[in-house]
Amino acid sequence: MPRSQRVLLGIVFVCFQALSCSSELWAQSTEFAPLTTNTQAARDHLNLGIDFYLTQQLEPAVQQFREAQHLWPEYSHAHWNLGVGLAKLGDLDGAITAWAQAERLEPSTFPTQYNLSALVTYNYGVALLQRGQLSRAIIEWEQALRIQPDLAEVHYALGQAYLTQGNTILSQRYFEQAVFWAPDWAEAHNQLGMAYFQNGDYLNARTSIEHSLTLSPQYARAYSNLGLIELAEDDIGAAEEAFTTAIGFEAPLPQAHFNLGLLYAKKQDWDRAIDHMKATLALKPHFAKAHALLGTALSATTNWPRAIKEWQTALALNPSASYAYNLEYNIGLAYRMTNANTKAIMAFQRALQLHPESAQAHFQLGVAYELEGNWIKASDHYLVAIRQEPTWALPYFKLGQTRYNQGYLDAAIESYQRVITLNPDYADAQYQLGVTLRAANRPEDSLVHIRLAAEQGLGEAQEMLGTMYANGSGTKRDLVQAMRWWFKAAHSSSYEEGSDQAQAQLSRLRRWVFSHQGHPDYIQQISDGFQAIRLDIQQQFGINFSVSPGTSVGVTLARSGQKEAAIPILIQEAFALHPEAHKLLEDLAKQHIIQQPHSPIFEYLSQTAREGSPQSCQFLKTLSVAYSLVPVGLNQKSAETCPS
Incomplete structure (x- = not known):
């Protein structure tokens, strides 16, 4: 083909999440213009511009196309290629103007497989997308399809657009049309697979993505997407292999590193999750979700300061993200873990600005205020949490504690009773109810609930029950029962302080036995107590x-x-x-x-x-x-x- 007949076709592909940008296509045309000095010079400038363009020297290319345009104003190829060069430089307004001029001058010279009006409309949609006007871009692309229904690139663009909007049904339909009109387009099959995946059709998703790999065996993004399907189907080994293969074919592929980090997070392999999130961010530093997941992995290793920093970065990058509330909530918990309670309060307050009805955030804010000794604010937030989640026992329990600390014993008793109604096996609530009833001078009622907590294995309740039997508080004095409960408390794995106290009581009683100096009846009671303990051990083991x-x-x-x-x-x-x-x-x-x-x-x-x-x-x-x-x-x- 003579160089004078070369022309660049300006189809500008937009890069979405899993899309590889394609190069501009080539087409040929035949000119029948009379040869003059200016027209020949214009052709020379055009061909030189194309050479510059193909070697990525865009600004010299544009200068040559402009010179060709100046020498021969009716030269449609000069206008068209100027549009291609300007689009590559990001001047889409200038590109659209040049393309429109080319169409006006000589639409018949354009390749028959593309309608020039459809391409101009398509590229105008691209320009709108670059400005963040996705809805208007969709209108232009749909208009392009009305002009030329078989334009696969436009179907693809609409599929990506609707996938971005979350309309996965429409996205799937357009990707299906894209592969219908371009059956050998690996990227289109890959994206169709992701549309199926978003719609929960894993079988067709796998088929489409595997077909894209048949067309392009080293297509790293397709392997990464295949790994997502394996991960969704809980085949962790196959998912890991797919992500690793993707990285093997294209090491600087951020989505493959991110997906592999997700996999390791799911396995709770936090060190490797951290490594791959860091690799993701080295390639894509402003990827908010990667910062968010890195924060989660760091928090799992108790690196709270770094976790807070990553979550804050994720919020700064995307403050309106759907997971922004979760990040603020996590930041609040992390500040609590680092004893920065004031900052925790501020984080929970920000979380509530994003999700005012969150029972969890109100509860955690109540805990933070309780740590500050602000019983009134703590109670207020516990009450909101209860209003939002009336069957959640824990806010009632914490409300009981704040009321007890304020001296409102009757109100505290009511809160603990509500906890036990919701969860009769809540040993801490049984114990706290018993303590509160004892403070309210109701020892008999207190004994009932402390015994229930002790029977449920709560060490501090066992220690107190032993003391109540030893003192005859709420019941007849019974040293044997006291010793039995002290022994249980002494060997409670979750109650170190009470264990020491109970062990001290039993040690004191052994001293009496060893010394033989106490009253015989008292020594006999102690001996009976140790015998009862031995029988308890025999029954237990x-x-x-x-x-x-x-x-x-x-x-x-x-x-x-x-x-x-x-x-x-x-x-x-x-x-x-x-x-x-x-x-x-x-x-x-x-x-x-x-x-x-x-x-x-x-x-x-x-x-x-x-x-x-x-x-x-x-x-x-x-x-x-x-x-x-x-x-x-x-x-x-x-x-x-x-x-x-």
Whole structure:
């Protein structure tokens, strides 16, 4: 083809989320204009401009097209190619003016597969899109299709536009038309797959995207989108492979890194999620969702300051995002975790500006005000949370606490009763109701609820119930029951402070037994209490063993070959003055003295020696003579209370 007949076709493709921008197409035309000095010079300038354009030298190209236009004002190709160059430089208004002039001068010279009016209308829609006027762009593109219904690029643009608007049904229809008119267009098949995906049709989504990979086997964006389908179908392994393949074909692909980060976040593999969010942001620094997800991953690793920074960046980039409320809410929680309560209050207030009816945000704001000691504001926000979520027990519970702190005992009792109505197994509410009833001088009612909380395993309730039985508060004094509940509290894994208090009470009682100095009736009550504790241990741990009353569960377990599992039970039984358990612990201590001189067994022996146990004292004295490895401090502490 002679160079004088070359012309650039100005179809400007718009880059959407998963769209690769295509190059301008080529077409040929035949001219029948008379040859003159100016017309020949115009052709030379046009051809030189095309050469500049093809080597990405856009400004020299535009200068050559303008010179051709000046030398031959009726030269339609000069006007058209000037439009292409201006569009590439971003001057869409100038481009549209040049294209319109080309159409006016010589529409018949344009390739028959494209209608020039349709292309001008299409590109005008592109110009409107660049200005942020998507709705007007859609109108222009629909007009272009009325002129030329088979223009695949316009169907594609409309598919992208409606996908952006969230109208996935219309988006799907236009992408279907795009692949109908351009069946070998891999990008169109890929985007059709994403429209199917948005509509929940995973089968057709997979078919379309896999077809795009048949057309373009190294199409990284299609692999990334295929991974999204695998992820939605919970095939984590296949999704990871697809995203990794996408990155292998196109390493600087932000959406593949982002999707892989999403996958690792779903797996709670936070370190790798963080790595891929950082990779995403290195490629696309203003990607708000990546900042938001990076903040979430960082918060999962308790890096609260960095998490706050990322969430704040995401908000700054897209303050009107649908997830803006969630970010403000998360920022509030993160500030709470860093003890920045004033900033937490401000964040929760911003969250409520975005979502005024959020029960969660009102509740958290109430907690923040409660931490400030502002009971009135805390109560106000708990009440709003209750109004929004009347079956949510936790705001009633917190409201009860604020009312108690304000001295409104009747109101606090009412709040705790409402919690228990909603959730009878709410042990903390049972306990707090019991405490409040006790403060209101209703000990009998208090005992009922503290007992319920204790039976549900709440350590602080068990410790208080033991004290109430020991003091005869709300019930007849019963030392045996007191000891049983203190023992439960002493071994409660979630109540360290109460555990220490309960252990101190039991230690005091063991001292009475070891000393033989108390009143016989009192010593007998204590002995009965420890016997009841041993029976409780037997009932708790001896379910799977045939043990008769009084037999040590720990000894039975050790004899069955489960020595390590037996030791914690043996220690509990020995603290409850079980002689068989104590004897086996002494035997085990002899075996462990070399390897484990600071084991729990020696801690038990040391404590009971300090309490005055003759057996523990004598055993430790014997060991101190036989083994130089016995800690000196252990024997010194024992010496203060051990009988001589």
